[in-house]
Amino acid sequence: MTGLDLLESNKRNLLIGGTWRGARSGERIEVIDPADGSVLTDVADASTDEAVEALDAAVAAQADWARTPPRERGEILRRAFDLLTERADDVAHLMSLEMGKPVAEAKGEVGYGSEFFRWYSEEAVRIHGRWMQAPAGGSRLLTVRKPVGPCLFITPWNFPLAMGTRKIGPAIAAGCTMVVKPASQTPLTMLALAAILEEAGLPGGVLNVVTTSSTGELSSTLQADDRLRKVSFTGSTAVGRTIVAQSADRLQRLSMELGGNAPFLVFEDADLDAAVDGAMVAKMRNMGEACTSANRFLVHSDVAAEFAEKLGRRMGALTLGRGQDDGVDVGPLIDEKALAGVSRLVADAVHDGATVVTGGSAPDGPGFFYSPTVLVDVPPGSAINTEEIFGPVAPITTFDTEAEAIERANDTEYGLASYAYTRDLARTIRLAESLDFGMVGVNTGLVSNPAAPFGGMKQSGFGREGGFEGIEEYLETTYVALPAD
Ligand code: NAP
Numbered sequence: 433m434t435g436l437d438l439l440e441s442n443k444r445n446l447l448i449g450g451t452w453r454g455a456r457s458g459e460r461i462e463v464i465d466p467a468d469g470s471v472l473t474d475v476a477d478a479s480t481d482e483a484v485e486a487l488d489a490a491v492a493a494q495a496d497w498a499r500t501p502p503r504e505r506g507e508i509l510r511r512a513f514d515l516l517t518e519r520a521d522d523v524a525h526l527m528s529l530e531m532g533k534p535v536a537e538a539k540g541e542v543g544y545g546s547e548f549f550r551w552y553s554e555e556a557v558r559i560h561g562r563w564m565q566a567p568a569g570g571s572r573l574l575t576v577r578k579p580v581g582p583c584l585f586i587t588p589w590n591f592p593l594a595m596g597t598r599k600i601g602p603a604i605a606a607g608c609t610m611v612v613k614p615a616s617q618t619p620l621t622m623l624a625l626a627a628i629l630e631e632a633g634l635p636g637g638v639l640n641v642v643t644t645s646s647t648g649e650l651s652s653t654l655q656a657d658d659r660l661r662k663v664s665f666t667g668s669t670a671v672g673r674t675i676v677a678q679s680a681d682r683l684q685r686l687s688m689e690l691g692g693n694a695p696f697l698v699f700e701d702a703d704l705d706a707a708v709d710g711a712m713v714a715k716m717r718n719m720g721e722a723c724t725s726a727n728r729f730l731v732h733s734d735v736a737a738e739f740a741e742k743l744g745r746r747m748g749a750l751t752l753g754r755g756q757d758d759g760v761d762v763g764p765l766i767d768e769k770a771l772a773g774v775s776r777l778v779a780d781a782v783h784d785g786a787t788v789v790t791g792g793s794a795p796d797g798p799g800f801f802y803s804p805t806v807l808v809d810v811p812p813g814s815a816i817n818t819e820e821i822f823g824p825v826a827p828i829t830t831f832d833t834e835a836e837a838i839e840r841a842n843d844t845e846y847g848l849a850s851y852a853y854t855r856d857l858a859r860t861i862r863l864a865e866s867l868d869f870g871m872v873g874v875n876t877g878l879v880s881n882p883a884a885p886f887g888g889m890k891q892s893g894f895g896r897e898g899g900f901e902g903i904e905e906y907l908e909t910t911y912v913a914l915p916a917d
Contacts, residue, residue, distance in 0.1 A: 438522040439624045445476045447626050449489035450636015461616055461645055466532040466764040467754040468798040475619045478644040480653045486640035490582040490609040491659045493637030498579045498607040506556030509549040511632035516546035527621045528755035532763035545594030547882035548601035555903050556605035574912040579607035581661030584654050588667045589615035590721045595666045596622050598897040606906035611640045619643045669891050687895030687905045691820050692848030695841035696726035700734045702853035708742045710877030714851050719762055720824040724849035728817050730837055733830040740808045740828050744789035747804035764800040771800040774823030777816040784814040842868045847890035849879050
């Protein structure tokens with residue numbers, strides 16, 4: 433089985449209350465292959481009424497699910513982890529078809545994404561409150577942890593599996609039910625994941641999946657419903673702001689995983705080859721279409737020329753192509769708009785005075801491809817340094833002092849990931865404490881780890897996914913006062 437065969441055609445539909453079905457209107461949303469712009473298949477286009485039905489199902493399932501023993505909840509997650517692991521090749525192929533990334537990379541995402549299920553299968557049985565004596569004696573203070581209740585999850589197209597599992601895993605472990613709205617461009621992986629969870633024994637109604645082209649209407653309608661207790665969103669800061677505003681009337685709990693503008697600092701004492709290796713990961717993971725993607729390369733002026741030359745050589749040697757073909761390193765961008773955005777940022781940077789070391793254009797032919805690109809002499813104020821590039825472009829600027837590097841790194845409205853290469857331990861400590869980012873990768877280009885708290889500050893959002901912190905997003909605390917006498 434490969435790719436589309438994994439997802440039976442009756443499951444390219446809505447999952448509501450344990451039943452797979454098409455939209456009543458019969459409307460469908462086309463899923464496009466970004467490697468050539470052709471139509472791969474289609475999925476149901478739900479109305480807002482059908483989204484409300486999905487919430488009805490989540491609400492109906494909530495009480496029983498919260499009472500289901502934690503061990504049972506954990507074991508369902510563990511079985512889903514095993515199934516994902518067994519079917520990693522097929523799931524990766526399906527993901528590659530709809531999203532464009534090379535199959536090997538998609539397989540990496542299946543490994544990363546499924547680990548959230550394994551981690552939270554282990555955490556489900558470690559939810560506990562506390563019992564303490566009041567400081568003045570007398571009464572006892574008891575805390576009870578409870579699931580938040582029905583949740584809405586909205587996920588982006590760039591990591592179609594992992595952006596779901598890091599919400600679904602802790603929610604299942606905590607005893608929450610949910611409505612999931614995957615990105616319209618990559619719904620197939622999420623539907624395949626839902627089918628796997630069903631096979632793993634997840635009761636109907638706990639996880640409902642709604643695909644729709646009326647996304648804004650879905651979120652405003654569900655957020656206006658008192659029964660919805662939490663929204664976890666991963667996507668752009670612009671949409672995140674809308675969801676935060678919509679939460680105000682009902683004071684819904686929120687987790688916001690939004691955009692980034694990661695600095696990648698290379699100091700004069702860095703192991704330059706290791707820095708180039710790390711840059712390739714931090715920049716080229718997911719073709720640069722990652723919130724954690726290195727966006728601004730800040731390199732000490734003593735080593736900048738050598739770093740640019742080495743990075744240019746590595747980037748220039750990458751092979752572009754359809755993600756399902758052998759030997760491909762870099763797939764297409766997600767769509768025409770993404771390609772136009774990356775092309776504009778590079779053209780503006782060159783207009784502002786940047787020099788192209790390698791790449792700098794889109795190759796001829798079908799699909800939304802952009803050549804891996806390295807730019808030097810990029811003026812700090814150029815749009816490519818302030819906007820999220822979301823593509824395979826590495827703009828390099830130089831600095832002379834550590835203080836300047838830190839100031840420029842922090843000079844962004846975002847605060848998600850950052851990276852630094854240095855062999856100086858004292859500097860590492862100063863950087864960890866002064867970089868205003870939720871994550872700092874020191875001498876590594878990869879910060880994501882299911883056991884670590886992933887998340888941002890400033891306009892990159894709030895809340896954490898993964899680690900011990902991730903389950904807290906799905907738990908409420910009730911404090912019980914007990915007189916001891
Ligand atoms: P996006 O346009 O914000 O879309 C993300 C999701 O939001 C999609 O499911 C989309 O649905 C939905 N959406 C669109 N308009 C909405 C509205 N008015 N109300 C509610 N939902 C709405 O972002 P994107 O372009 O897919 O993803 C890229 C962005 O995500 C980047 O900024 C990236 O940095 C960020 N991201 C952040 C993280 C993190 O963990 N911090 C991880 C990955 C990506 P439709 O597909 O139906 O439009």
